[in-house]
């Protein structure tokens with residue numbers, strides 16, 4: 137194996153483990169994997185970072201140790217990562233292990249410069265920092281995660297895998313906003329798209345489920361988590377996606393509005409007297425499902441509808457579904473022919489009523505859901521459409537951490553891990 141040259145000590149040939157950190161605005165999800173055999177050694181989550189009731193759940197999957205859970209204030213992402221490092225150390229799989237080959241980081245906004253996994257140098261970190269204004273909820277957390285991991289293991293390659301990378305194949309006419317071209321170019325205003333690691337993984341797994349090569353199928357992927365986005369994937373390449381310059385555009389989300397008339401912003405400023413920051417918070421944190429009915433968790437919304445006929449919850453559900461259905465139709469038109477529609481992430485994988493409602497009435501498009509199959513709970517990729525349906529409808533659990541680990545490991549095993557050899561890639565914008 138070629139030792140990744142990070143300018144420091146070469147790793148032993150036995151270094152086959154990758155730690156993946158997926159830092160969100162108020163959470164960190166992580167997995168430790170051994171890429172020699174693909175085994176997961178530990179998985180975990182720190183949530184509600186910055187609150188009094190922060191919670192850490194750590195599940196070791198090797199060595200017989202028990203799942204551990206504790207609730208205690210964790211002030212920031214740095215403290216969260218240090219707590220994760222302590223949990224891993226307690227299992228004997230600490231960050232000081234010589235078996236660790238690299239640390240992989242989900243980085244949400246990579247602009248146009250990064251279309252592949254990239255070893256993090258000062259230059260890369262500066263670019264991620266420059267993009268903070270267009271991913272204010274995400275990039276700062278990613279940067280803290282990187283800096284903390286670098287401090288804990290300065291000798292290890294730290295690799296960024298960008299949410300935007302998979303979408304860099306979008307044709308210009310899908311990526312462009314129809315605004316003054318000079319202004320757009322001067323400020324790099326265009327549609328970048330996010331959740332790309334998930335869209336890439338799920339579209340590939342969906343092709344596999346159909347027994348086809350990704351190059352042979354057209355798939356609409358619906359990533360419905362707290363953040364939510366749709367993508368149109370033609371023969372393995374993204375041709376359109378619902379998020380834009382920032383992760384605010386597109387579908388209705390837990391706390392984000394998704395598509396709105398941009399004039400709403402002027403109205404809120406001029407007529408309602410709101411400040412830029414107040415509008416930012418309104419659209420990112422007080423909109424979407426939570427804005428419509430006070431709850432952002434789809435489980436709670438379904439409970440309110442099913443138990444009490446709650447009208448606000450029912451309206452929130454209907455607005456969510458209406459937007460989703462419009463994107464299915466739009467991406468059907470963009471792709472021309474569709475082989476599969478794949479539901480993924482927390483809501484897509486678990487909420488059968490969302491899946492049923494999203495494709496209801498689309499039989500003319502060849503889309504249908506079998507009620508029995510849709511009701512089955514499983515962690516496996518599966519079809520939920522009836523035999524006769526022309527288009528497969530699938531539930532395909534996403535695994536951003538596994539996808540990141542594979543990309544990171546492939547990179548550190550290749551000579552390309554030499555910083556400078558593989559810096560920013562893809563179509564440079566400036």
Ligand SMILES: Nc1ncnc2c1ncn2[C@@H]1O[C@H](COP(=O)(O)OP(=O)(O)O)[C@@H](O)[C@H]1O
Pocket residue numbers: 160360361362363390432433434435481482483486487
């Ligand atoms: N059983 C379920 N039924 C409906 N929705 C669910 C269920 N389990 C999880 N969810 C939804 O999934 C969301 C979280 O999805 P996830 O993909 O983990 O999001 P993120 O990665 O953006 O934090 C929750 O807000 C919740 O609404």
Ligand SMILES: CC(=O)OP(=O)(O)O
Pocket residue numbers: 160244274299330331361362363364383
């Ligand atoms: C980009 C994005 O919206 O990510 P998340 O769903 O993790 O908030």
Ligand SMILES: [Mg+2]
Pocket residue numbers: 361362481
């Ligand atoms: Mg997510």
